[in-house]
Amino acid sequence: MNRKQIYDLVVKTLESIQELSGREKANINEDTVPIGQLSGFDSVNGVELSMMISEHIPMEKNVRLCVSDDGKKALSVSQIIDRLVKLWEATRGGKKDAKGQ
DSSP, rough: OHHHHHHHHHHHHHHHHHHTTOOOOOOOTTTOOHHHHSTOOOOOHHHHHHHHHTTTOOOOOOOOOOBTTTHHHHHOOHHHHHHHHHHIIIIOOOOOOTOOO
């Protein structure tokens, strides 16, 4: 998967979560911060996003895509994509991970 494909997957999944929750459709782009900018989207929906994305990109169960590692900052779609690109490259692309391993 390349960055564009991952972007499309994230946006489609966010739209699906919003639709299935009966919320208004939002214009989602790389600057969108799901927690705080999408109507009703909260940390539970962030877990839902991680679970749905994990069907396409392997990741550990405790990966929180929508918040920083320390849990103090909500991340933008662009930052979520950056995390997913690294995960994809580490598990599928055969490239070295962030630690150079």
